[in-house]
Amino acid sequence: MCEIKEVVRKIKDCDAILIGASNGFSIAEGLNLFADNQDFEDLFGDFKRKYGLRCILHGMGAMWPNEREKWAFWSKLIYNYCIKYKKTKTMEDLRAIVSDKDYFVVTSNGEGHFQMGGFEESKVFEIEGKWLGMVCEKHCHKKVYSNVDIVKKIMDRHSQGKEIGDLIPVCQKCGAEMAIDMEFGLNALSCNEKRKNYYEFIEKYHNKKIVVLELGIGFRNQLIKAPFMDIVEREKNATYITINLGEVYIRESIKEKSFGLDGYIEDILGEIREEFNKR
Numbered sequence: 001m002c003e004i005k006e007v008v009r010k011i012k013d014c015d016a017i018l019i020g021a022s023n024g025f026s027i028a029e030g031l032n033l034f035a036d037n038q039d040f041e042d043l044f045g046d047f048k049r050k051y052g053l054r055c056i057l058h059g060m061g062a063m064w065p066n067e068r069e070k071w072a073f074w075s076k077l078i079y080n081y082c083i084k085y086k087k088t089k090t091m092e093d094l095r096a097i098v099s100d101k102d103y104f105v106v107t108s109n110g111e112g113h114f115q116m117g118g119f120e121e122s123k124v125f126e127i128e129g130k131w132l133g134m135v136c137e138k139h140c141h142k143k144v145y146s147n148v149d150i151v152k153k154i155m156d157r158h159s160q161g162k163e164i165g166d167l168i169p170v171c172q173k174c175g176a177e178m179a180i181d182m183e184f185g186l187n188a189l190s191c192n193e194k195r196k197n198y199y200e201f202i203e204k205y206h207n208k209k210i211v212v213l214e215l216g217i218g219f220r221n222q223l224i225k226a227p228f229m230d231i232v233e234r235e236k237n238a239t240y241i242t243i244n245l246g247e248v249y250i251r252e253s254i255k256e257k258s259f260g261l262d263g264y265i266e267d268i269l270g271e272i273r274e275e276f277n278k279r
C-alpha cells in the first residue's frame with residue numbers, strides 16, 4: 001500500500017510524535033472493556049451472576065455494596081491486566097515505530113500498558129486516571145499511591161479462599177476509604193502533573209514537524225480526537241495519521257495533511273513497522 005510508504009516517510013522525517021490512544025487500541029491488545037466475551041466470563045463470571053455485571057466498564061463504574069466487593073473486583077482486574085501484562089506485538093510495533101524520536105502519549109486507557117511497553121512514565125498522560133494508582137476518596141491530600149502490593153495480597157488471600165476484609169486500605173491521614181485513581185474521571189489526581197508535561201511538549205514542538213498518530217479513537221471523541229485535530233489545524237508542519245476500524249474521520253480543513261487508515265490497528269501497525277524496517 002503506497003499510503004503506508006508515505007506514512008513511514010512522514011514518521012521518519014518528523015521531529016516528534018504525539019500519540020493518542022483509546023479503547024480501540026486496548027481491543028487491539030486483547031482487552032475489551034465493553035464486551036461480555038469469554039475472557040469476561042472466565043474472570044468475572046461470579047460478579048456477572050451476583051451483580052448483573054455486563055462488562056468490565058460496567059464494573060469500573062459500579063456502586064458496590066461494600067469496600068470488600070469493590071476491592072475484590074478491582075484487584076482481579078488489576079492483577080490480570082496490569083500485573084500479569086505481557087507486552088503485545090501491537091505495543092512492540094508501536095514502540096519500534098517511535099524509535100528514538102521524542103514522543104508524548106495521551107490516552108484514556110488507564111491500565112498502564114504504555115509504561116510497561118517501554119514508554120516513559122512522565123510522557124504518558126492518562127487523562128482519566130490510572131488503575132494502578134489509589135488516592136484518599138475525600139482527596140484530603142493529593143498523593144497518588146501504588147496499589148500493586150495490596151492487589152497482590154488480596155489475590156493471594158482470594159486464591160486460598162480466605163477473607164480479605166483486613167487488607168482493605170484506608171487513608172493514612174484521615175481514615176477515609178481509598179479509591180482507585182480512576183473513579184473520578186477527568187479529576188483523577190494523577191493527571192495534574194501529566195497535563196503540564198503535555199502542554200510543555202506541545203509548546204516545545206510548536207512550528208516543528210510533528211506527527212499526530214491517533215489509534216482507535218471514536219470519531220466523535222471530544223477529549224483526545226478533537227483537540228488533536230485542533231493542533232494539526234494550527235501547526236503548519238503537522239501531519240495527522242488516524243488508524244481505526246470503520247471509523248476514520250478527518251476534518252475537512254486538515255485533509256491535505258492527513259492519512260486515514262481504516263482497518264485493524266494490530267495489522268496496520270505491523271505493516272508500518274515492516275515498511276519502517278525496509279528503508
Ligand SMILES: [Zn+2]
Pocket residue numbers: 136137138139140141171172173174175176
Ligand atoms: Zn484522607
